[in-house]
Amino acid sequence: MSSQQEQSFLAKSTIKAADKEHRKKINFNIGKYNAVVPQGKAQFSNINLAKERAKNIKWRAIETLDQHLEEFESRITRRGAKVLWADDAKQALDGILKICQEKNCKTIVKSKSMVTEEIHLNDFLAKNNIESVETDLGEYIQQLDGEPPYHIVTPAMHKSKEDVAKLFAEKFGTDPNASPAQLTLVAREKLRQKYIAAEIGITGANFIVADVGGIAITENEGNARLSSAWPKTHIVIVGIEKMISSVNDLSLFWPLLSTFGTGQKITVYNTLITGPRQAGETDGPDDMYVILLDNGRTNILAQEKQRESLYCIRCGACLNACPVYKNIGGHAYETTYSGPIGSVITPHMRDLGDWKHLSYASSLCGNCTEVCPVKINIHELLLENRNASVKGGESSFNERVAWKAWKRAMLNRRLMNAGNRTIKNWIVSNLVKSWKKNRSELSFPEKTFNQMWKEQREKLT
Numbered sequence: 207m208s209s210q211q212e213q214s215f216l217a218k219s220t221i222k223a224a225d226k227e228h229r230k231k232i233n234f235n236i237g238k239y240n241a242v243v244p245q246g247k248a249q250f251s252n253i254n255l256a257k258e259r260a261k262n263i264k265w266r267a268i269e270t271l272d273q274h275l276e277e278f279e280s281r282i283t284r285r286g287a288k289v290l291w292a293d294d295a296k297q298a299l300d301g302i303l304k305i306c307q308e309k310n311c312k313t314i315v316k317s318k319s320m321v322t323e324e325i326h327l328n329d330f331l332a333k334n335n336i337e338s339v340e341t342d343l344g345e346y347i348q349q350l351d352g353e354p355p356y357h358i359v360t361p362a363m364h365k366s367k368e369d370v371a372k373l374f375a376e377k378f379g380t381d382p383n384a385s386p387a388q389l390t391l392v393a394r395e396k397l398r399q400k401y402i403a404a405e406i407g408i409t410g411a412n413f414i415v416a417d418v419g420g421i422a423i424t425e426n427e428g429n430a431r432l433s434s435a436w437p438k439t440h441i442v443i444v445g446i447e448k449m450i451s452s453v454n455d456l457s458l459f460w461p462l463l464s465t466f467g468t469g470q471k472i473t474v475y476n477t478l479i480t481g482p483r484q485a486g487e488t489d490g491p492d493d494m495y496v497i498l499l500d501n502g503r504t505n506i507l508a509q510e511k512q513r514e515s516l517y518c519i520r521c522g523a524c525l526n527a528c529p530v531y532k533n534i535g536g537h538a539y540e541t542t543y544s545g546p547i548g549s550v551i552t553p554h555m556r557d558l559g560d561w562k563h564l565s566y567a568s569s570l571c572g573n574c575t576e577v578c579p580v581k582i583n584i585h586e587l588l589l590e591n592r593n594a595s596v597k598g599g600e601s602s603f604n605e606r607v608a609w610k611a612w613k614r615a616m617l618n619r620r621l622m623n624a625g626n627r628t629i630k631n632w633i634v635s636n637l638v639k640s641w642k643k644n645r646s647e648l649s650f651p652e653k654t655f656n657q658m659w660k661e662q663r664e665k666l667t
Contacts, residue, residue, distance in 0.1 A: 211540065212563035219534035219567070228364060228535060235363050236526050242469030243523075249461060249471045260462055261581040264517035267416075267449045271507065274416040274449045275498065281419025285481030287494040294501050295325035301497055302327070302408075302441060306336055309439050309493075311405040315397075317423075317430035318342035319410030320358055320520060321443050321499060324542040327408070338408075339400045341429035343393055350377050356536040358543060359467050359522035364535055397429070407433035407491070411444040412463060412519070414498075418453045420480040421496065424460055424473045431477055440482065440491040445499050447507075447516040453478070459519065466521040466579040502555030511590050515550045517580045524574035524584055530567050539564060546574035550587045558591075559600050565591035623654045 222228055250256045267274055279289045292298035306314075314331065316322060316338055328349070331338040340349040344361035348354065351373055355361035362370070367386050374389050375382040378396075409430050411421035421442050423430045434440045450459065456478070464470040483490030506512050525531045525545030536544040541552045541561070549564035565588045574584040595601060615621040625633075627650045635647040653661075 209560045209563070211560045214540060215538060215563055215567070218540070219538040222535045222538050223533045229533065231364055231366050232532055232535065234366075235360065236532060239469060239526055243465065244469075246461075246465030246469045246471055249465070256458060256462065257579055257581050260458055260519075260579060261517060263450060263455050263458070264519075264580055267451050268447065268507070268513060268516050270451075271446065271449055274414075274451055275446060277416045278414055278419050278449070279498075281417075282481055282496060283419075285419065285484065287419075287481045287496055290495060290497045292497050292499045292501070295499075298325050298443060298497050298499050298501070299327065299330045301495075302443075303330075303334060305439065305441060305495060306331075306334070306406060309405050311336060311439075313400065313404045314338045314406045314408055315341050315400050315404040315433045315437065316408040317410070317425070317433040318345050318361070319408070319443060320355070320542060321410050321445050322408065323355060324445075324501065325443070325499070327443070339397070339404075341397050341400070341427075341433055342425075343390065343427060343429075346393055346397065347373065350374075354537070354542075357522055357525060358520055358545075358548075359525075364537075401432050401436045404433075404437045406439045406441060407435075407437040408441045408443065409434050411442055411448055413456065413459060414444055414446075414449045415453050415456070415478065416449060416451050418478070418480055420453070420478045422456055422460075423477045423479070424463060424475070425477075426468070426470075426474045428475050431475055434477075434479060435489050435491065438491055439493045440479075440495070442479075442494070442496045443499060444496065445501070445503055447503050447518075462579045463519050463521050466523040466577065506551060506554045509554070512550070512554060512587060514582050515547065515584075515587055517582055518547050518551075519580060521579055523577040523579065527573040527577045529569055529571065529573070534567075539567075546584045546588070547582070550584060550591060553591055553595075558595055558598060562591065562595040562600050565589075565595070619656065623656055627652055 247253050283289060290301045292301060305311075312335075314336060316327075318340070322328070328338045328340075340346045342361070345355065347362045347365065347370055348356070357363045365373075367389075370386070370389055371380075371382055371384050374380045374384065374392060378392060380389070380392055384392075409423060412424050413422040415422055421444065423434070425431075450456070456476075460476055461472055464473045479494075482492060482494040503516065506516055522545075524547050525536070528546050531545040539545070539548060541548055541556070541564070543551060546568065549567060552564055553561040568585065568588050570585050570588065572585045575582065575586070578584060596606070630650045631648060635642055
């Protein structure tokens with residue numbers, strides 16, 4: 207029996223797939239992305255070797271994750287930061303609330319972070335009468351519109367400049383025909399006041415660097431730097447899988463992330479933070495907290511095959527390459543991490559029975575694997591998820607019987623050749639009821655392969 211999540215996914219994806227205006231906007235924005243990615247790749251003398259090196263680095267980091275996490279904690283605490291370990295979203299949220307209460311916090315500025323979306327931080331803070339303001343422009347647009355991010359890198363990818371101008375006109379009374387530059391200035395003016403008022407700044411992290419005890423952030427707007435340096439308290443929330451072993455690895459990962467994320471050779475601002483403000487320093491927060499979040503990641507770590515998905519650096523390249531994502535959009539998935547990589551990790555971070563359908567929302571074309579900068583075999587992991595769901599008893603009785611019958615027929619030439627074309631067409635098109643929901647009727651060839659082979663051999667002899 208299908209889950210409530212699956213029914214909702216099918217309903218929303220069906221509607222969105224038929225929305226031509228949505229497809230037009232997405233194809234336009236992804237088209238711009240596709241045009242610039244080759245420029246970023248040009249900086250690598252051998253892009254495949256760079257990807258292979260990155261995969262090996264992440265493999266080593268994940269295989270020895272426990273040691274690296276302890277090293278990171280030891281080094282960053284020496285410089286005055288406090289490290290909190292959170293098994294799940296509740297522990298992370300409780301820890302953040304405690305800090306906010308200690309600092310008598312009323313306003314928070316927050317830079318772009320998918321982990322905070324994962325634990326629904328903004329909703330939680332609002333319930334506790336704490337204002338949390340998104341400072342990334344795309345995230346700010348989505349927050350104003352009451353929507354979650356559409357894409358893990360480009361939160362408002364599904365909106366045109368006209369959509370944003372209309373939204374700002376409704377919220378701030380600006381000119382509904384304002385240009386993107388004018389809208390950006392409006393946002394800048396609004397957000398600068400929030401930076402000044404905020405008691406706490408919250409960021410995520412693109413990488414955790416073990417050997418220097420630092421968190422690495424890459425961005426284009428500078429809002430993460432302001433969020434981490436201006437308020438007196440800085441809180442970092444980061445998934446434990448973001449680990450890399452050495453600061454020297456950043457020379458590879460920062461260009462890879464920018465190339466496959468936005469097509470740039472390097473993003474505008476790249477920051478390594480190793481603690482709160484030190485003696486003699488003029489900038490930075492008085493206090494720094496790092497929350498290391500599990501929230502299902504060790505479930506993936508425990509699985510030898512699925513562990514590879516933890517190499518992901520959240521560049522979003524697989525989303526941009528996926529024909530399914532480009533048709534149904536990010537919101538149809540109804541989960542924090544959408545697209546191919548989201549379909550791999552969500553069933554293990556949440557519940558396989560409720561979310562297994564995401565692993566079937568794929569053409570298995572392999573384009574996601576092809577574009578991945580750390581060479582994750584994403585399409586194979588989707589198949590592993592499907593296999594796990596069947597072995598775990600998440601498939602229906604009828605489905606199991608149908609596939610056993612199909613397997614029996616495929617392994618027996620006589621059964622494959624049994625029956626004429628009309629009978630085979632009727633069986634697939636009528637007994638397999640779901641076949642015609644989104645497809646035309648199947649039409650088998652007039653002759654089987656065996657018949658054609660036999661006729662060909664007779665001609666040659």
